Amino acid sequence: MGFSNIMDSNSYSPDHPVDPATESLIAARDRILGPAYRLFYERPVHLVRGEGTRLYDADGACYLDAYNNVASVGHCHPHVVQATSRQLATLNTHTRYLHGGIVDYSQRLLATMPEQIDQVMYACTGSEVNDLALRVAEMHTGATGVIVTSDAYHGNTAAVTAISPSLGGATVLGDHVRAIAAPDSFRTPSDELAARFAADVVAAIEDLQASGVGFSALIVDTIFSSDGIYPDPSVLAPAVEAVHRAGGVFIADEVQPGFARTGEAMWGFTRHDVVPDLVTMGKPMGNGMPIAAMAARADVLEAFARGVPYFNTFGGNPVTVAAAAAVLDVIEDEKLMSNASEVGGQLRAELAGLAIDHPRIGDVRGTGLYVGVEVLTEAGSPDRAGAKSLVNAMRERRILISVCGRDGNVLKIRPPLVFSDSDVDWFCTEFSSALTSWS
Structure with a gap:
C-alpha cells in the first residue's frame, strides 16, 4: 500500500x-x-x-x-444542536424550492468578506467546492493550468486529488499542475519569503504557458496547513499580483484557516491583505454538519453561471444552513x-x-x-x-x-x-x- x-x-x-x-x-x-x-x-x-x-x-x-x-x-454545542434539530423537525428539502434560510445566511456570510466577493454557491464538502472552483476558474480564463504548494491538500474528487500532492500513494499530479515550495518561515529568512514565493509562482505560470495548457489559477490554503503551518502574512500579496497580471484566478482555500480560526480575522486571506477571486470553505462551517460553499466575484463566476446549470441535492439544504447560521451566532455571541x-x-x-x-x-x-x-x-x-x-x-x-x-x-x-x-x-x-x- x-x-x-x-x-x-x-x-x-x-x-x-x-x-x-x-x-x-x-x-x-x-x-x-x-x-x-x-x-x-x-x-x-x-x-x-x-x-x-x-x-x-x-x-x-x-x-x-x-x-x-x-x-x-465545540462538540455538540447546544445552540447548534437546537437550531439543527428545530429545522430538521420542520422542513428539509433542496435549493430548487424557495426557502428564506439560504438567502439570509448567504447575506450574513458575504457580509464577512470584501465587497468584491458578492455571490455564493453551496455543496456538502470542501472537496466539492474546490472542484467547483477549478471549473469556474477554467471557464473564466479559458485555461486549465493550476499552481499549488508542494504538500497541499485540497480534497478527494478526481479533479482535486490531481492538485493534492500530500495524498501520495497511487495518486499523481495532473500534467496541468505545477507544485511550488511553501513559504517555509523556519528555514527561509523573513525578508526573502514573499519575494521567493512570488518568483516561484511566476516561474510556474511561465512554464504552464509554455506547455500549452495555459494558466488558470493559484490555489492555496492561506495558512499552508498541510505544508507545515506557515502563518507569515506577508507572502501572498506579491504572488496574487503576479497571478492577476497573468490573467489568472486566485482561489483562497479557507477550509482550514476560515471561520475565525486565526484569531486575527474571519478569513485567513484577510491577514495577507489580499482579495481572492474565489473563496472555498467547508469543515467548520456547520460544526460537523455537511455544508460547504464557494464565494465568488460575480464577474469571475459569470461564464460558469451562465453556461452551466448547477444543482447539488444536499448543498445548502435548510437543515445544514440552519447549522451554519448557528455557528455564526456562536462565533459572534461568544x-x-x-x-x-x-x-x-x-x-x-x-x-x-x-x-x-x-x-x-x-x-x-x-x-x-x-x-x-x-x-x-x-x-x-x-x-x-x-x-x-x-x-x-x-x-x-x-x-x-x-x-x-x-x-x-x-x-x-x-x-x-x-x-x-x-x-x-x-x-x-x-x-x-x-x-x-x-x-
Missing part, C-alpha cells in the same frame, strides 16, 4: 498490539470498509461522546481535543475570534517556553488556535519518527493532536475555538511530561 503523507504520518498500523475488543472492531471495520480508510494513533481511540473540548471513549475516559476543527465551536487570539497566544507562549529546554523542538509557530511545533533530530533535521512518537505519547495522556508537513515532523495543534485557559494548562502539563519522557 502506497504511503500518503497526509493520511499515514499519524495512522494506525496492525504492527501495534491493541486490546481484543479494539482488535475485533478494527477487523470488522477493515472487512466492511476496505483498506483505503485510515485510523489515527498506534492505539486507535473509540469515541462515543463529545462536549465542548472534551471527547469520551467507550470506557468513559475523557480526552482533551486539541485537533478537531470540524466541531469548530466572541470566539478574540478567544482564539488570546488563548492561542497563551498556548504558543507556553509551548515556546517549554521548547527552550528541549533543543529538538525547533520552532513554535502559528496564529490564533492553529499551532505548529517543529520536531527535529539531534542533528537538526526533520524528525518524522520523533513527531509521531510525541503524538502517540500525548494520546496516551489523553490529549489528541496530529502531525503535518512535507516531512511529517510538525505537530499540528488545532483545537475547537472554545479552547480555554484551563485547557491550555492541561495541554502544556501533559506536553511537558511527554517531552521529558521522550528526550
Whole structure:
C-alpha cells in the first residue's frame, strides 16, 4: 500500500498490539470498509461522546481535543444542536424550492468578506467546492493550468486529488499542475519569503504557458496547513499580483484557516491583505454538519453561471444552513475570534517556553488556535519518527493532536475555538511530561 503523507504520518498500523475488543472492531471495520480508510494513533481511540473540548471513549475516559476543527465551536454545542434539530423537525428539502434560510445566511456570510466577493454557491464538502472552483476558474480564463504548494491538500474528487500532492500513494499530479515550495518561515529568512514565493509562482505560470495548457489559477490554503503551518502574512500579496497580471484566478482555500480560526480575522486571506477571486470553505462551517460553499466575484463566476446549470441535492439544504447560521451566532455571541487570539497566544507562549529546554523542538509557530511545533533530530533535521512518537505519547495522556508537513515532523495543534485557559494548562502539563519522557 502506497504511503500518503497526509493520511499515514499519524495512522494506525496492525504492527501495534491493541486490546481484543479494539482488535475485533478494527477487523470488522477493515472487512466492511476496505483498506483505503485510515485510523489515527498506534492505539486507535473509540469515541462515543463529545462536549465542548472534551471527547469520551467507550470506557468513559475523557480526552482533551486539541485537533478537531470540524466541531469548530465545540462538540455538540447546544445552540447548534437546537437550531439543527428545530429545522430538521420542520422542513428539509433542496435549493430548487424557495426557502428564506439560504438567502439570509448567504447575506450574513458575504457580509464577512470584501465587497468584491458578492455571490455564493453551496455543496456538502470542501472537496466539492474546490472542484467547483477549478471549473469556474477554467471557464473564466479559458485555461486549465493550476499552481499549488508542494504538500497541499485540497480534497478527494478526481479533479482535486490531481492538485493534492500530500495524498501520495497511487495518486499523481495532473500534467496541468505545477507544485511550488511553501513559504517555509523556519528555514527561509523573513525578508526573502514573499519575494521567493512570488518568483516561484511566476516561474510556474511561465512554464504552464509554455506547455500549452495555459494558466488558470493559484490555489492555496492561506495558512499552508498541510505544508507545515506557515502563518507569515506577508507572502501572498506579491504572488496574487503576479497571478492577476497573468490573467489568472486566485482561489483562497479557507477550509482550514476560515471561520475565525486565526484569531486575527474571519478569513485567513484577510491577514495577507489580499482579495481572492474565489473563496472555498467547508469543515467548520456547520460544526460537523455537511455544508460547504464557494464565494465568488460575480464577474469571475459569470461564464460558469451562465453556461452551466448547477444543482447539488444536499448543498445548502435548510437543515445544514440552519447549522451554519448557528455557528455564526456562536462565533459572534461568544466572541470566539478574540478567544482564539488570546488563548492561542497563551498556548504558543507556553509551548515556546517549554521548547527552550528541549533543543529538538525547533520552532513554535502559528496564529490564533492553529499551532505548529517543529520536531527535529539531534542533528537538526526533520524528525518524522520523533513527531509521531510525541503524538502517540500525548494520546496516551489523553490529549489528541496530529502531525503535518512535507516531512511529517510538525505537530499540528488545532483545537475547537472554545479552547480555554484551563485547557491550555492541561495541554502544556501533559506536553511537558511527554517531552521529558521522550528526550
